[in-house]
Amino acid sequence: MKLAKVLMSVMIPTMLFGCATGDSPETKKAHAREETQTALQEIYSEHKGAPAAVNSAVGYVVCTGSNSYLFALSTGGGICVLNEKGKLSYYRFATGGVGAGIGFKKVAFVQAFQNQDALTRFKESGYEGQAQAEASAEYEGSGEQASANQSVDVSGVKTYQVNLMGAAAQATVQGYKYWETDFSEDFIENEK
Template sequence: MKLMTTVLGLIVLLLGCATGSSPEEKKANANKETAAALQNIYQEHAEARRAVSASLGYLVCTGNDNYLFAASTGGGVCTLRSKGVVEYYRFATLGAGLGLGFKKVAFLYTFHDAKAMKRFREEGWDAGARAEASARYEEDGGQVAANTSYDVGGVKVFQVALWGAAAQATVQGYKFWATDFTSDVM
């Protein structure tokens, strides 16, 4: 478990967002990046705005996914907003399957069940299977199954590809952990 956390941490150091020279700058950049990501999600998923309004809290993440043959990695930054409070998270992803490519992604988790939100805060794990092909450069490019949404266990999830190109069929796990950015290198 400790090795897995170390590997995931290294991935985030290499690929993570929310740069800055102080925790305050990193928080400001995380807020800016996730606010922009949320607007992209709203544009692609009409029901996302309603899901946020009806939720107990919502997590917005932005980061990178990399696919190289049998492995996939990625990481980024998230903000969790609930009852007027903002919490900051990092995430890392590791997967297995077939794939090739790189893309910047954004995703939204809306929590509609208090137990689901508590489980997220305490455990910080999510896993899923994915098969998709996507290509996007700024506003150009098409996507097939890259903009997905699903509802499981009191959590609605929405995802969009912001840019990049990838084709993959993978099983991926996500690890989230709270941060105040004081010990982040990025």
């Protein structure tokens, strides 16, 4: 029973961040576009190579969400917008991992697909695994994050990540699952 309470205390805050809010699918799509565009600008300001990687890509996905770390477990999730030369589609993601960690953070990342094979892998499998080791903390009370913001280039995918809020120290192996949505049967509803 204690484990169930601990898991729920980790998962509920995680599900509340990175939500496409609104009372209709179109409103949720608009909010997802707005949130991911804001996140992309933050990524560009932190990673000078990100704009060139995105501009040269056959497609790119921008995601925002949150991760919670509690000892040997990590969970998270959020929303993504996939842009294929102007054609937009919407995704949710969930993440889980094992390793050592404690904390909570809101994150944003972009994955720039450098070739069609990498884009097809993302769309068809929807799975990704990666190792993460990071320590993040608030910088001298300013609200700014002192974080090991990450950039990775693996198998035709350039990934740039920033920590938007929160603090965590972790060394985890994370798995990500992405699934396309049109928000018509979305499990998260928001009242006006």
